[in-house]
Amino acid sequence: MPAVHSYVLSILYAIALVVTAALYRFTQPPAQLRHIPRIPVWQLCVSYLSGEVEEQRVKRILLPFANKHRADIVLVWCFGEWMVHIVDSKVGRAIMENRSLKKQQPPAHMLFWQLTGRENIFFSDGAQWQRHSRIFKAALQRTAPMEQFAALARRLCALVGDGGRVCWNDLAHRFTLDAVGTTVLGYDFEALGRPEGSLITLYNRVMAAVADPLYVFVPAMERWRPRRQVRKELDMLVAGLSEIMAAKKADPGDDVITYMYEEPELTYKELRDNTIVLFMAGHDSTAGSISSLIFLLGLYPDVQARARAEVTSVLRPGEEVRAEHFTQMPYLRAVLLESLRFNNPANVTLPRVADVPVQAGALTIPPGTPIVLNMSAVLHNARLWRDPLVFDPERFLGADDAADGGDGEKGNAESWMPFGHGPHQCPARNFAMLEQRTVAIALLRQYKWSIPEDSIHRKGIRNAFSTFTLSLPYDVNIDFTRI
Numbered sequence: 001m002p003a004v005h006s007y008v009l010s011i012l013y014a015i016a017l018v019v020t021a022a023l024y025r026f027t028q029p030p031a032q033l034r035h036i037p038r039i040p041v042w043q044l045c046v047s048y049l050s051g052e053v054e055e056q057r058v059k060r061i062l063l064p065f066a067n068k069h070r071a072d073i074v075l076v077w078c079f080g081e082w083m084v085h086i087v088d089s090k091v092g093r094a095i096m097e098n099r100s101l102k103k104q105q106p107p108a109h110m111l112f113w114q115l116t117g118r119e120n121i122f123f124s125d126g127a128q129w130q131r132h133s134r135i136f137k138a139a140l141q142r143t144a145p146m147e148q149f150a151a152l153a154r155r156l157c158a159l160v161g162d163g164g165r166v167c168w169n170d171l172a173h174r175f176t177l178d179a180v181g182t183t184v185l186g187y188d189f190e191a192l193g194r195p196e197g198s199l200i201t202l203y204n205r206v207m208a209a210v211a212d213p214l215y216v217f218v219p220a221m222e223r224w225r226p227r228r229q230v231r232k233e234l235d236m237l238v239a240g241l242s243e244i245m246a247a248k249k250a251d252p253g254d255d256v257i258t259y260m261y262e263e264p265e266l267t268y269k270e271l272r273d274n275t276i277v278l279f280m281a282g283h284d285s286t287a288g289s290i291s292s293l294i295f296l297l298g299l300y301p302d303v304q305a306r307a308r309a310e311v312t313s314v315l316r317p318g319e320e321v322r323a324e325h326f327t328q329m330p331y332l333r334a335v336l337l338e339s340l341r342f343n344n345p346a347n348v349t350l351p352r353v354a355d356v357p358v359q360a361g362a363l364t365i366p367p368g369t370p371i372v373l374n375m376s377a378v379l380h381n382a383r384l385w386r387d388p389l390v391f392d393p394e395r396f397l398g399a400d401d402a403a404d405g406g407d408g409e410k411g412n413a414e415s416w417m418p419f420g421h422g423p424h425q426c427p428a429r430n431f432a433m434l435e436q437r438t439v440a441i442a443l444l445r446q447y448k449w450s451i452p453e454d455s456i457h458r459k460g461i462r463n464a465f466s467t468f469t470l471s472l473p474y475d476v477n478i479d480f481t482r483i
């Protein structure tokens with residue numbers, strides 16, 4: 001009997017040894033990457049398994065590690081793949097401007113592709129991307145979203161009514177759906193008026209399924225356990241959006257899709273793929289930014305009072321807001337820039353790869369290595385910002401008065417990059433800034449607001465888990481009082 005016992009034990013030891021060795025090998029970077037400071041894999045695994053959001057992982061693990069090693073780039077293990085994360089703005093700018101970098105394409109069998117297609121500004125490359133980028137920017141320039149945003153802000157205020165407690169992230173999300181619907185697609189989803197509208201509920205359901213972490217991190221799941229119902233709903237959504245596009249052709253308006261239609265160079269497939277990615281890119285990130293902005297104004301009553309005093313000194317009661325008013329509101333601008341730094345909506349860029357070595361300061365990144373600009377790290381790096389975890393709009397006052405988005409803290413202009421950097425940086429940042437300004441101004445003129453004592457965000461903004469690493473605050477309850 002003892003002989004059988006020790007035989008079984010030996011087999012178990014052998015298995016444990018093989019598994020440990022396999023795990024060790026699986027979590028070791030290839031030899032050519034070992035010169036890059038690497039975040040301990042066990043810390044990352046604990047973080048992933050606990051469902052920690054990207055922005056928290058950056059503040060708790062990545063930045064302390066990078067600063068201890070005085071590193072501008074760090075190696076991060078992510079579900080079997082090693083990626084370089086850039087945490088410094090100077091290195092980030094140089095790399096993101098490097099034309100030999102291309103966007104890495106996500107695995108082919110992900111359901112995501114069935115929704116977005118590949119022939120769009122997000123996933124195309126080379127000459128095709130240049131064409132899409134040029135056409136989209138020109139179309140965006142021709143639209144005049146200001147009036148549209150102001151009208152939607154009025155609808156939003158009607159919902160806040162005489163005040164009371166409001167679930168703000170929900171309203172922000174519905175506002176941005178309507179903003180992107182009316183100005184980009186030329187279609188009113190009426191998310192503010194009818195949140196249960198069929199296309200909106202269908203969209204929310206499909207997006208939740210497409211972003212299911214199990215299927216995103218293990219794309220082969222789509223082959224092992226195909227989701228027929230989700231596919232059916234996805235087809236219905238695409239058909240719904242295609243109908244909107246077809247109606248646009250017959251009845252043009254003042255919207256991005258109408259202007260893109262006028263471009264003989266775009267095929268129908270390209271137009272369809274662009275419509276869908278613009279719709280997707282256009283609202284979640286902006287909803288996150290509007291949620292954070294109004295929350296922070298509620299959390300800091302002095303900041304809110306100062307912003308209100310500025311707005312009401314520039315605008316007479318009932319006066320329509322116009323773009324030229326914005327230059328007279330430097331404090332509001334500083335609040336916006338700081339809010340986008342403090343809880344930046346997009347945490348990392350899409351991964352890039354190059355087929356040549358890429359220089360990152362003193363280190364060389366070998367060809368084929370996925371590289372991301374970690375915007376959260378850059379915007380909270382203590383080597384770049386004083387008191388990065390403190391919300392302080394003053395840091396942007398007196399900064400160079402260049403167009404919004406291009407500037408930053410005095411002497412630190414290059415580190416403000418919530419919209420990315422380089423040729424692929426967000427082409428709609430002015431559009432997104434305008435949405436935030438319009439909402440903030442409308443609310444500041446009509447309401448005072450505060451954060452309930454029992455808010456889950458009192459000790460720091462809590463963002464929902466997002467497969468696409470966006471920072472989207474949840475359960476943001478705000479108490480509004482009409483002035």
Ligand code: HEM
Nearest residue numbers: 281282285286289345346349350419420424425426428432
């Ligand atoms: C606060 C709101 C927004 C934030 C923080 C944001 C952030 C970003 C970032 C960081 C990128 C670069 C991604 C990368 O390099 O991989 C990007 C790209 C992009 N964004 Fe935005 N975005 C916002 C709003 C919008 C809106 C409203 C639209 C459309 C109406 C939009 C459309 C796009 C497009 C088309 C790209 C791809 C550009 C390219 O690859 O050439 N974004 N955005």
